[in-house]
């Protein structure tokens with residue numbers, strides 16, 4: 001025996017106060033200077049792990065040591081999503097009020113699975129999703145629940161859709177059911193396919209409906225696919241319409257899809273994970289026509305509503321079906337007030353749930369509805385200005401409309417004798433070269449089998465100068481490739497050949 005007292009208890013509150021101040025100071029400094037960090041991490045595979053000890057420390061270490069390691073070891077391996085030059089995927093913001101909400105939620109560490117396990121967590125969530133519905137022009141009668149991600153929200157929505165189509169599935173599984181089908185466009189997000197797989201319908205259970213020239217689901221093709229399936233004894237389960245697709249932010253023509261889905265009596269789920277935020281702007285509400293009639297809608301405040309990851313809101317008009325499909329209440333989770341209160345564990349796969357409503361509440365209160373609208377409008381303006389830059393440059397082509405703040409484009413120069421796959425490769429090279437410079441980070445997608453580049457505005461600190469920098473670098477890197485290919489010849493005068501879709 002060493003004679004030493006065994007250690008018990010948490011970090012000393014005074015030590016927490018001291019280090020907490022250091023951390024908050026660090027965060028404030030990071031927010032002020034993040035622009036000067038390379039947005040895309042320059043880490044090589046294995047860099048971090050090769051610097052970490054193989055085992056945890058036997059004796060606890062001083063916060064000064066692990067916080068220094070955070071800066072020295074972790075930071076170089078971070079791709080800065082909260083950087084104004086982050087223009088890849090869908091750009092997002094972990095805003096100041098959102099970060100404060102995360103800190104307090106972590107300190108309280110509540111698990112809001114039941115009303116009684118933290119009444120404020122449940123009631124604030126119910127209230128704040130109602131605020132969000134109002135902000136987006138959705139009916140106050142919708143039931144809303146916060147999930148971690150759109151993937152979980154869509155999974156829960158499609159579980160309810162499956163329950164509606166096959167009420168026996170809960171007890172007996174799919175063996176007792178006809179084959180079921182979910183319909184979504186070829187541009188729908190992979191999370192829909194994952195949900196269909198997880199719900200046991202198999203990849204064959206998802207029919208990908210072709211899109212028109214603007215990447216919107218074709219109603220005629222949906223109609224035909226559903227009719228053919230019904231004739232073959234297949235049971236339609238759900239139609240998923242995307243309002244703001246991942247590649248181009250195209251919007252499926254929901255108002256035309258709804259009557260088709262209704263004729264077959266199937267659930268309509270709207271994936272507005274990214275685009276839904278834009279409904280805060282009354283001038284963009286026309287894009288969302290019909291969504292208030294959908295059975296469920298997912299909108300991610302952690303995408304374009306300035307709330308730190310993770311926060312996804314699932315709205316539904318069919319609360320009872322959602323609950324029936326996923327609720328399971330063992331005795332130890334029963335409570336006296338369960339009939340008069342909401343038990344949020346009933347509306348998704350996980351039992352435990354973080355107090356996510358707090359950060360969303362702080363974000364909505366800090367910026368206010370007007371502040372949110374003005375920030376979104378500014379992002380739209382940046383998107384349009386960037387689109388105009390692309391349109392004015394003869395060697396580049398914009399490949400999709402720009403309803404929001406994401407521009408999809410491609411280098412497609414005249415006068416170079418190269419095939420389309422060489423151009424695909426060149427676009428990747430140009431993007432990689434720009435990303436390696438560190439000031440902006442762009443991503444790519446594939447449309448009509450062609451590689452296209454994407455520029456998405458969504459970070460609160462992004463300004464026009466970041467887009468100008470990105471564009472200047474793209475043009476420079478493209479010119480480098482062109483000179484390499486042509487031995488330095490000047491580009492030909494444009495015949496304005498760029499307006500055709502995806503050359």
Ligand SMILES: Cc1ncc(COP(=O)(O)O)c(C=O)c1O
Nearest residue numbers: 149150151189191244245246273
């Ligand atoms: C349209 C759409 N739906 C769903 C998702 C998945 O989002 P999450 O990461 O929240 O699951 C994305 C991600 O970008 C998306 O663009």
